[in-house]
Structures are given as structure tokens and as C-alpha cells.
Amino acid sequence: MVDAFSAAAEPTRRRLLQLLATGPKTVGELAEHFTATRPAISQHLAVLAGAGLVTARKDGRHRHYSVVPAGIAQLRAEIDRFWSTELELLVADATRRATTHPEEHYS
Amino acid sequence: MVDAFSAAAEPTRRRLLQLLATGPKTVGELAEHFTATRPAISQHLAVLAGAGLVTARKDGRHRHYSVVPAGIAQLRAEIDRFWSTELELLVADATRRATTHPEEHYS
DNA sequence: CAAATGCGTAAGTCCACGCTAACCTATTCG
């Protein structure tokens, strides 16, 4: 699970990152948003931490997890590297066709 | 493997998409870039096709795979939806700190 | 101190996934 891209792609972890993006949260607070058990969330957080995307700060008997800006920046770089110029052009093409000639989707 | 994000995250498939972004290619051409066997590549292509990211066109005994612009656009939308405003701000913050105060990374 | 709270860890299960080997189909070419 080395790269940040794969770590962030998993649906639960994607959601965790979004939740943490709004500010630090404890494991319990995060776990409330999921049907999975707290240990499961804890393990997902460990994966994200291993990828350098989040970090934890001890505070009494709580552990406040928060996003690591540098890690998120690296994830962004990975995504951008994947999103090559060619893919970008394809999207622009698809968008143009969808907005100006929507019926051609089925031609 | 429903969503395009998860389908595209796998390293081999990420590479396949990049290769196909430069233009249609046959399975054999694609397989040359990997150490895995051709059936493995074929299965990865099937996953990408299932996610609506690529499609195949028969041409004699060849099958030319190409990227589906609309699928790529949807992938882009998924990424953008994940990449919330908060994450964007965090990256901007990290970039600013890295370029103006690089030593603070270790403070 | 004892109970309760917040979390991490360990152990074990289950299944999806990535892969290979073997086989089958379709097409081209001698």
C-alpha cells in the first residue's frame, strides 16, 4: 500500500480524508460516520498515517487525527502526474461534445 | 470495483490509461510495457472497460483499445468531488510554506 | 483505588484481486 494514490482511493479512507479536511477529529468522532467498528476505522487511519497523509496528536485519552498538508500535496502531485496532458485533452473534448452536441452521445 | 476512482487507482491500470491516452493500442502493444502476461493485461482492460473508462474496437484479428472521453470526464468528476475545498486549501498552505519557509518542515 | 472511557493491537476469518497456465475462438496467410 506504498503510494498515497492507492491508500486514498479506498472509499472509506477517501471519506476519512474528507472528514479530516474540515478539521482534526478523534477516532470516535470519525467512526460515528461509518457502519464499521471503531478498530476498523483505526486501522484505516493507520494506513493513511503510513502514507503520510494524516497524523495523530495525543490529548489526554483522546487522539486527534488531522491531515498532513505536505502529504496531501504529495497526493495531489501523484494525481497530477497521472493526469497527463493527453487525458486532460480527452476530458476537454468530452465536455465540449456533451455541452454543444449532447445527442451525439448515442450516435 | 464499481467506481472509476478505485478502478483507475491500481498501478497497472493507471499506467494503461496513460498509455491509451496517447492513442488507441492493441493488447499486445500494451502488454509489451509490462512484465505481466498478456491475459493479465487483458483482465485489467476488462476492469477498465467495466468502469466505462476504455473501449475496444475490433479490427481483423486485432482489438484496438482506446480511452472513452466521457468515462475519463466522469473519473475527473469523481476526483474533483473527492478533492474538496478544504483539501485544496491545505495543499495551497503546504505549498506556500514549502516555497517560502522550506526549513519549517522540520521545526 | 475502581470503573469507565478512548484507542491501539493481536488474532483470525473471509473474500476480492492480481496473476499464471491452459484452452478456445477468430482471423490472416501460406
Add this chain to the structure above:
DNA sequence: CGAATAGGTTAGCGTGGACTTACGCATTTG
């Protein structure tokens, strides 16, 4: 037609990953 080429399909294997249950450790609180 028979051989060769291109590629999809299947079966089966091994591993990793996501999950739960149970437990252990620290910290707060009565």
C-alpha cells in the same frame, strides 16, 4: 485447408486487505 497470430476465457492459486472479536494500555473520573 493448416499453421500462425491476436486475444478473450476459465480454473485455480496465493496474497493482501478489510473486517470483527477480544484484549491490553493509558487516562480520566467518581
